[in-house]
Amino acid sequence: MSKRSFPWSGFVLAVAACTILATLEIDLVYVGLVLIVWIGSLYLVAARPPEVKEVxxxxxxxxxxxxxxxxxxxxxxxxxxxxxxxxxxxxxxxxxxxxxxxxxxxxxxxxxxxxxxxxxxxxxxxxxxxxxxxxxxxxxxxxxxxxxxxxxxxxxKTAEADIARAHTDFVANASHELRTPLAAIIGYVETLREDVENLDPKMADKFLGTIQREAKRLQDLVSDLMSLSRIEAEKHDLPEHTLEFAKLAERAAHDAAGGNRSKWLDFEATGEFTIRGDQQQLEQLVRNLVDNGFKYGSPSQPVTVRLHPKGQNRLRMTVTDRGDGIAPEHIPHLTRRFYRTDPGRSRASGGTGLGLAIVKHIVERHRGRLDIDSTLGEGTRVTVTLPLEREEAET
Structure with a gap:
């Protein structure tokens, strides 16, 4: 680092000042000392390197x-x-x-x-x-x-690649699920049109029943896909409305049971539970769980729904069926889209493979927790834990 140039203007000013002091008859010893100190300070300033260095x-x-x-x-x-x-x-x-x-x-x-x-x-x-x-x-x-x-x-770039792969897998799975009922509908319609005049009425009615069933399955699949898309889009938005969960859950559970299955629904709530939530999504959560209980449980055994407090700030809802149960290796994957432990049975019962995926996203949006326990030969229990409204107010 080169030193700064000597400040000659300051030196001239020092000499001029000392000359004035001398004309005022100040002792020349003092004048000389002032000149020496002044010039020395100028030299130190000139010799000091800059405060900020060049990179x-x-x-x-x-x-x-x-x-x-x-x-x-x-x-x-x-x-x-x-x-x-x-x-x-x-x-x-x-x-x-x-x-x-x-x-x-x-x-x-x-x-x-x-x-x-x-x-x-x-x-x-x-x-x-x-x-x-x-x-x-x-x-x-x-x-x-x-x-x-x-x-x-x-x-x-790992997460970005994972998202792209998940998107590709989802599109492929959704396309497959949509294509299956469409192929059945098109096939039966073509059969009906080939020989409309000579087709046996009973056979025609059977074909039309299959077409209706596959069309309903297609409608349910599209509906679940749209629901999942909406829920995922809102999963970071906390619900704003306050509602009473016990009444909502009882109404949704009876809707899911419907008709002849209602007599096998065993619902019990030990109080009223006020939470902040999205009414439509919570009703869908309860319907999906109860519907799964009836689909995969024993037809002659009840599906039980229990609402209890968990501590001071949370509620716990359990939905239990008494069916064949689920093997342990399947349980971690149950909330994946289109995952089925028994694809044939699921499709025969009208399942879309999206029910538990929807439940998982609804629980996450409501800052809750989802747990699934199952024992082969005994049945399955799904537990949903949600925060009460007073906990949200405190936080």
Whole structure:
């Protein structure tokens, strides 16, 4: 760092001031001391380096400030000098290990795509897989800096890829589910039209019954898809309305039981439970659970619905059937879209494969919890826990 030029204007001012003091008959010893101190202070100011350094003038300054700048960034960032890691922020050390500082970055990554990017010694990006875990997907971006430095940024693309894959799977599954009833409807309609005049009335009625059943299944599937779409769109919005859940649940449970099944519904609530919720979604939640209980439970055994308080701030609703039960390996997957433990039985009973997926999203929107327990040969119990309105008011 070069020193500043001497401030000659200040020197001239000091000499002029001391000359005036001398003309005022001030002791020349004092005048000389003033001149010496004044000139000395000017020299110190001229010799002192600037407060703010140029970035290009001090490599240590650059590294220290870069380290402070990137240390707590959520994005892993590595800074290299001649391909050797000199700085790795906290996220990068968690991703690649603290030992990477001081290593050749190519040895730290051990990824052919990344190594090719680094060996080109140019700016750009590369997508690598399995950087931390086998299924991870990362985009590595490299930016060169003066002084043979480079900034390497790691952007996690795993969640984005998972969402895209889930979207593709959902479209494929939905297309398959829609195509199945459509194929049945088209097939039976074509059969009816081939020989309308000579077709036996009983056979025609049977065909028309199948068409009606498949059309109803198609209608239910489209309705559930639309419901799921609306619920997912609103899942981050807290419900605003206050309602009494026991009365709502009893009404929805009887609607789901309907007709001949009502005598097998055993409903009991031990009080009134005021919550904040979306009435339409909560009714759908209860209907789906009770309907599942009747579909998959024993036809000669009741489906029980119980509402009880859980602690001071929550309510618990359990829906229990006494059917064949569900094998343990299926339980973690039951809330996935279109997942069925027995596809043939589900379709025969009119199930769309979306009922529990809808229930899960409704519970999540209402900040609740969903638990499913089942024992083979005994039945299944679904438990929904929801916050009471007073808990929401306190928070």
């Amino acid at each position: 290009s003038s001090g490599r240590a300054f650059t590294r220290d400030n870069m380290a402070d700048l990137f240390e707590h960034s959520e994005t892993p960032v590595v800074i290299t000098e001649r391909d050797r890691v000199v700085i790795a922020n906290l996220s990068a050390r968690k991703l690649l290990g603290g030992h990477i500082v001081g290593q050749d970055v190519r040895m730290a990554l051990r990824q052919p795509e990344a190594i090719r990017l680094l060996e080109r010694n140019a700016e750009g990006g590369a997508v690598v897989r399995g950087l931390a875990r086998r299924t991870d997907i990362w985009r590595i971006n490299r930016k060169t800096l003066p002084g043979e430095l480079a900034v390497i940024e790691f952007v996690n």
